[in-house]
Structure formats: C-alpha cells, structure tokens
Amino acid sequence: MTVQHWTFLLVGLSFSLYIWVAIASRAASTKEFYVAGGHVSPLANGMATAADWMSAASFLSMPGIIAAAGYDGSVFLMGWTGGYVLLALLLAPYLRKFGKFTVPDFVGDRYDSQSARIVAVVCAIFVSFTYVAGQMRGVGIVFSRFLEVPIDVGVLIGMAIVFIYAVLGGMKGITYTQVAQYCVLIFAFMVPAIFISIMVTGNPIPQLGFGGVDIASGAPLLERLDGLHAQLGFDAYTSGAKSTLDVFCITAALMLGTAGLPHVIVRFYTVPTVRGARISAGWALLFIAVLYTAAPAVAVFARTNLITSLSERPYAEAPDWFRTWESTQLIAFEDHNGDGLMQYVGPHATDADGAPVINELTIDNDIIVLANPEIAGLPNWVIALVAAGGLAAALSTAAGLLLVVSTAVSHDLLKRALKPDISERGELIAARVAAAVAIGIAGYLGINPPGFVAQVVAFAFGLAASSFFPVILLGIFSRRMNRAGAIVGMVTGITFTASYIVWFKLLHPELNAADNWWFGISPEGIGVIGMVINFVSASIVCAFTKAPPAHVQKLIDDIRLPSQ
Amino acid sequence: MLDDLAPLHLGHAMPRLDNRTYWRTNIRYVLTLLALWFLCSFGCGVLAKDWLDQFTLPGTGFPLGFWFAQQGSIYIFVVLIWVYALLMSRLDARLARDGVDVDEGDAQR
Numbered sequence: 001m002t003v004q005h006w007t008f009l010l011v012g013l014s015f016s017l018y019i020w021v022a023i024a025s026r027a028a029s030t031k032e033f034y035v036a037g038g039h040v041s042p043l044a045n046g047m048a049t050a051a052d053w054m055s056a057a058s059f060l061s062m063p064g065i066i067a068a069a070g071y072d073g074s075v076f077l078m079g080w081t082g083g084y085v086l087l088a089l090l091l092a093p094y095l096r097k098f099g100k101f102t103v104p105d106f107v108g109d110r111y112d113s114q115s116a117r118i119v120a121v122v123c124a125i126f127v128s129f130t131y132v133a134g135q136m137r138g139v140g141i142v143f144s145r146f147l148e149v150p151i152d153v154g155v156l157i158g159m160a161i162v163f164i165y166a167v168l169g170g171m172k173g174i175t176y177t178q179v180a181q182y183c184v185l186i187f188a189f190m191v192p193a194i195f196i197s198i199m200v201t202g203n204p205i206p207q208l209g210f211g212g213v214d215i216a217s218g219a220p221l222l223e224r225l226d227g228l229h230a231q232l233g234f235d236a237y238t239s240g241a242k243s244t245l246d247v248f249c250i251t252a253a254l255m256l257g258t259a260g261l262p263h264v265i266v267r268f269y270t271v272p273t274v275r276g277a278r279i280s281a282g283w284a285l286l287f288i289a290v291l292y293t294a295a296p297a298v299a300v301f302a303r304t305n306l307i308t309s310l311s312e313r314p315y316a317e318a319p320d321w322f323r324t325w326e327s328t329q330l331i332a333f334e335d336h337n338g339d340g341l342m343q344y345v346g347p348h349a350t351d352a353d354g355a356p357v358i359n360e361l362t363i364d365n366d367i368i369v370l371a372n373p374e375i376a377g378l379p380n381w382v383i384a385l386v387a388a389g390g391l392a393a394a395l396s397t398a399a400g401l402l403l404v405v406s407t408a409v410s411h412d413l414l415k416r417a418l419k420p421d422i423s424e425r426g427e428l429i430a431a432r433v434a435a436a437v438a439i440g441i442a443g444y445l446g447i448n449p450p451g452f453v454a455q456v457v458a459f460a461f462g463l464a465a466s467s468f469f470p471v472i473l474l475g476i477f478s479r480r481m482n483r484a485g486a487i488v489g490m491v492t493g494i495t496f497t498a499s500y501i502v503w504f505k506l507l508h509p510e511l512n513a514a515d516n517w518w519f520g521i522s523p524e525g526i527g528v529i530g531m532v533i534n535f536v537s538a539s540i541v542c543a544f545t546k547a548p549p550a551h552v553q554k555l556i557d558d559i560r561l562p563s564q
Numbered sequence: 565m566l567d568d569l570a571p572l573h574l575g576h577a578m579p580r581l582d583n584r585t586y587w588r589t590n591i592r593y594v595l596t597l598l599a600l601w602f603l604c605s606f607g608c609g610v611l612a613k614d615w616l617d618q619f620t621l622p623g624t625g626f627p628l629g630f631w632f633a634q635q636g637s638i639y640i641f642v643v644l645i646w647v648y649a650l651l652m653s654r655l656d657a658r659l660a661r662d663g664v665d666v667d668e669g670d671a672q673r
Contacts, residue, residue: 066634071613074633078605081638085601088645089594093652207635211624220625238617238630248610275656278649285645289638296634560587562656 006384007146014184014388015161018395021180022165022173030427033170034101034407035269040175042276046283048178049267051185051396053080053258053288055131056138058295059185059393063372064365066299067306070229071240073299075250075524081285081292082251083258086469088281091259092268094476096277097559101269102404103262103468104412110475111483112552114417119490121412123467124262128401128408129441130460131263135398136446139391145328145370146387152447158395159443166399166406167435174399175270181392186290188389192373192382193294196301199376206297214304225300228307233349233357237303243514249525256531257461260468263400266407274562302368305375310361311344318342321374330364330371402442406435459501462523466493466530474538479556481538484545489538497530581662586655593651597644604640609633 001009027033040048058080066073098106103124108117136155143154165173193206201221203209214221225237235241242250258264267284268277309319315333325331333342336358343349349357369390373383410431415422422430467490474481474489501523504512514520521529547553581589608616613629621631 071630071633074609074630077634078609078637081641082601082605085598085641085644089597089648208624211621211626211631211635213625222625222627222630238627239614244610244613248606251605251610275649275653278645278652282642282645282649285642289642293635293638557583560590561583562652562659 001380003380003383004147006381007387010381010384010388011147011391014180014392017180017184018161018177019164021176022169025172025176026168027170027172027428030411030424030431031101032172033428033431034403034411035266036170036172036175038099038270038272040270040272042271042280043283044175044179045267045271045276045280047182047287048175048270049264049280049284050287051178051182051392052267052400053264053284053397054182054185054291054393055397056135056142056390056394058291059189060138060142060369060390061366063295063298063302064368066296067303067368068365069240070235070237072242072247073296074240075242075247075254077292077296079251079254080258081288083255084281084285084288086255086259087264087268088278088285091265091472091476092277092281093274093562094559095265095472096268096271097274097562098555099269101266102407102412103265103472104408105416106475107468107471107486108412108416110552110555111471111486112549113483113487116471116483116487116490117412117417119487120468120471121408121417123463123494124408124412125405127261127460127463128263128404129445132398132401132405132438132442133445133449135394135401136442137449138394139398140446141366142387142390142394146384155443155446158391158398158446159439162395162399162402163436163439166402166439167432170431170435171266171270171403174396174403177399178396181396182287184392185389185396186287188385188392189291190294191385192376192378193298193301195378195382196305196372196376197297200301200304206301207293210297210300216308221300221304225304225307228304228311229346232307232311232345234346235348237300243520245520246514246522246525249521249528251525253465253525253527254461256465256469257463257527260464260472261460262408262464262468263397263404265468265472266404267400298372299368302372302375305372306363306368307344309375310342312341314340315342316340319375321371324374325367325371330367332362334360334362336360398442402435402438405438406431409434409438459498459505462497462501462527462530463494465527466497466534470531470534470538474535476556476559478542479553480547481542482545482548485538485542488541489534492537493530493534496533497527500526500530581655581658583659586659589655590652593648593655597648601641601644604632605637609637 031037062076065076095106100106104117104120107120108114136158139158140151140154143149143157144151165177194204197206197209198204200214201209201212202215203212210221212221214224217224222238229237268280271277271280315335322331342361343357343359344361345357345359351357370386373386410427414430415427470493471486471490474486504523608629609632613633616629616632617627619628620626621628
C-alpha cells in the first residue's frame, strides 16, 4: 500500500474512534459541559491534559526547532514541562477546591470584582484564539501534505470533527476524545523515534540512545554531532548561542505561562477531589514527559542524519525524500558557487584560506518530524502514522482551547456578568452556540492566518505569565491581597509585557536583536519581568488599601483546606 | 497503604494537627520541592550548565549540564509532583483524623 492509502486508513480509523467516543459521552448539563461533571478519574484527566497540552507545535515543530537550536532548544523542554510543577504545587489543588468552572470565576470571586472578572475573560479569549489559529493551520498542513487535499478543505474537515465532539459533548466529550488522542499521538511519535534510535545507536530507547554511541562512527553520538557542527561552522550543538540570562528568562516565562494558561488550568476542575487534582498533575506530566524526553533524542538523530546525508553531496544525487520535500518548498538548494555540491554550513564556516563559505541549503524546521521517517527509510505505515498523530495533537489542543472560549462567553460573561438569571437550559444552549461560533472563527483564522500568528505565541505565554499566574497565586497564598492590588497588578504586568512584545515583534521587527533588548532579554522571555512588575505593583497598592472583606477571607481559608 | 504507614513514621507523640499546622506544613513541602525544582532546571540546566558540561553522565555520552537541561530536569519534575501528591495525601489523612474543622467545613457546603 502507498503512503497515501495508509494515511487515509489510519486517519479514517482514528477519526471514527473520536466520533464514536464523542457520541458515547454527550453532555446533558452545564456542569458536564464545562467540567465533565467533575467525575473524571485522575489518570484519564492526566492523559487528557497531556493531549490538551501537546499541540501541533509540540508534535510537529518542537523536535525540528531543537534540532536547529541545539542546547538553546532546552528552553522549550524545561519551560513546557516545569510549568506543571508550579501548577501542581501552587495552583491546581486550590482551584479544584474552589470548585467552580473557569479561571475568571476564581479571579472574579476571590477579588470580589466584576472588572477583574472581565479583564480575565478578555485575556482568556485572546490567549485561546491566538493558540487555536495555529492548531487549525496545523490540521490544514497535515491534510494537504499527506492526503493531497487543499489546505482550506483540510481545515474544514478538522472543523467538522471538532464541531461534533466539542459542541455535542462539551468538556465531557472533549475529555474522553483527548484520552483517545493521547494514545494515538504518543504511539505515532514513539514508533518512528524507536526505529530511528535502533538504526542510529542500536538502543531501542531513544532517551538513552542519544547519549549512547553512534554505530556509524563508533564515537559518542553527541560528540560526533558537536564535531560535525564545528566542522561546518555551526554553534556547538550542546552549547547553543543564546546568553545565559536569556535562556533563563525564556525558560521561566514559558514555565509561568504554562502554569497560567486557562485551557490547562481548567482541566483540573474535572477531577472529583483535591487529592485527585494533585495526582492528576503527576499523571499529566508523566505522559507529557514521554514525548518531551524523546523529542531531543529525535532532534539529535535527525540532525545527524540530515548533515551526513546532505552535506557536500552532489545535488544531482540527492535522495528521493529530498525531491519530495523540495516540491513543498520546505527544503531548498541554491548553488551559489556553482560546484553542484550542497554546502550546508553555519554562520562561522570558512574555507581553507579563511574566507567565509556561503550556505546553500535552507531547511524548514517542520521537516524534521514530517520527513524523519522517510529520511530514515521507514515503512509507509509509519509515515502515515505521523500524519494521524499530528492531527490528534492539533485537534485535541484546538478542542480544549475552544471550550475555554465558549465557557468564557456563556458562563463568565453571560451567566456571571450580563444575565445572571439565565436558566440552566439557556446557558447550555448559549455554551453550544458559543462553541460553534468559536470553531467558525478558528477555522477562518486557520484558512486566512494573520501574518503574525507565529509572533503572537510569545504573546500568549507572556500574557499568561504576567497576568493569570501572579493573580491566582496571590489570590491563594496572600490573605491580604485585595481587589485594587490585583487589578493594578494585572494591568501593569500586561501593559509592560504587551508593549515590549508589540514593540519588538510587530512595530520594529528590524530592531529585534540582542543589542537592543533590555538587559539582553528577548520578547519571548520578557513575561518574567512582567510578572515581577505585577507582583511589585500589586503589593505596593495593596499595602495602602484596605484588606479584603470577611466573606473573601473565608473563601481563602476554605480553599486552603482539602475537604471534598 | 499510606494510612498504615503513617503511625510508624509519625509516631503517636505527634501533636494534634490543626488547620494552621496543616497549612504551615504544606508551605514547607512546597518551598522545599520548589527549591529542588529551581536547582535542577535553572541551577544545573542553565546557570551551572557550562561548568557541569566538563563532566559526562556516568555510563553515557551526555555532557552533564546538557543532560540536565534536556532530560534530567524533566524526570525530576515528574518525581517532584508525585512526591508532593503523596506527602499531601498523607497530611490530608492526618488532618481528617485529627481535625474537626474539616467536617464542619463540609457541613457548611
């Protein structure tokens, strides 16, 4: 069977599974729609959280980014996992104890303020749409590349699938489809990883293999790769090029952002108990860690394969996969010196006389995961599996985000702010309509992606780190923090972070270089400073205004104790 | 299982656990575990990374700092969350046995 036949088969099978699960778990009440009735087992919630969290970016792009950035790619590995420690120790158990449905719910009740609630709603919606546009695009790309349908049609098919289980099942449907999607995506990621690990190092466990010995040369693999990098004028793979301070700040911003992202936090409302919330975070990170520890291994294998199979080879003798991906323009060769050989070199490359050598190959990061099975010569069904896995990753994240948007509209805005007397039935209808509209907008953004999608992802994390994380943390751990402090904190934190990112990413991209950054901190890492500013300004304002009222003090006491 | 073990470790001489002590113990656990969290990621994986890279992880080809940044810290994160969950389950059980406040809290809900 050809790759395309296999892809149709595997994608078709996995989609039927999701739809079957969705129909079996329809939501009958708002509680089921928002938090799956609060009856999800910690293990199932852990799996669902893992699928929710691991997006098309984690699955398709991250290993490629790490392969290109080497040690600098560690910011994503530590940042996108370390946030779960903060979540599990500082936020999740207390939010579960609080026991309502959303993040704005907590912010609004704890600070006893509608304005704080509305600020939180706006942030939640902005962060979620930013993210979801990228997911829909990912769905479209996988469809177009593997099934040869136009990207737009791919996005529409993805929308239809998400529509079925998000609108019908709400959180309940999403949770159980995410469990299925986790299984599909982790299988799809690990199978090629294991195959390649065996081929390159003889060790079937990729996490160990990449610290092992390279079969081809007999030297430790990482040493060999560092050697290849030095020879070709790239920065050493295991050292990277970013400053230590910048690596520190980006890692911290990603961790704090992860802990503050509403679609992740809301998953911890779905387990029955506080204890369940803590354990569920443990399961979630365990399931995430399987992929996140394999990704840097895949990056190293792919990077080595890529260099050894292309560098200084005659263009005329390029391998078959090179031609396939060349037609998608993800890989391109331009023969600057006209010698017919492919010079793939880094910024420090020089020839024998010390003159700089020009790089002739451009390789898109996304190619690493998508083309890796072909580069390694794996069977067709493995290639098809990667397509099914990429779709599972994109759809599961999109569904989780869309639910946050629909809940923010129907619950936080409609029920808690605008129309408190709305009936249960009316609210459920509103939630479904909001979910459907959100899918429509997400699909539109997927088909007509605004040029700045990639840039605004930094925005989503920076915003979550400088707003949600501190405001929730202070709400739990400080009895004294009051309404005025929280609002001033959120507003200053967001304003500072947003201005810095907008300045360098949208208004003056030409200035976006280490020399112009404050203290050498890139826009990706500035959320940390935003968070500090939030904490400081909130504390100062709080010190000069009066303590929260008695019923809020009681709420704080209440969430600190574990009873069901 | 934890309930069976608790008396062995804590002994009967432990003072009665009230809400205040529960919260203080919780804070102590959180701060200790977060110190480890910081140490393995920002410490070994970022700040001390270059110095640690002169060693390799025994039996492998990993430079130690690089390993912490791309593998070790993630494993440690998983362990930290589980340790916290288990410690707190135990503390919760003690509170449920010793404290009356929890039940009162329940009755009000």
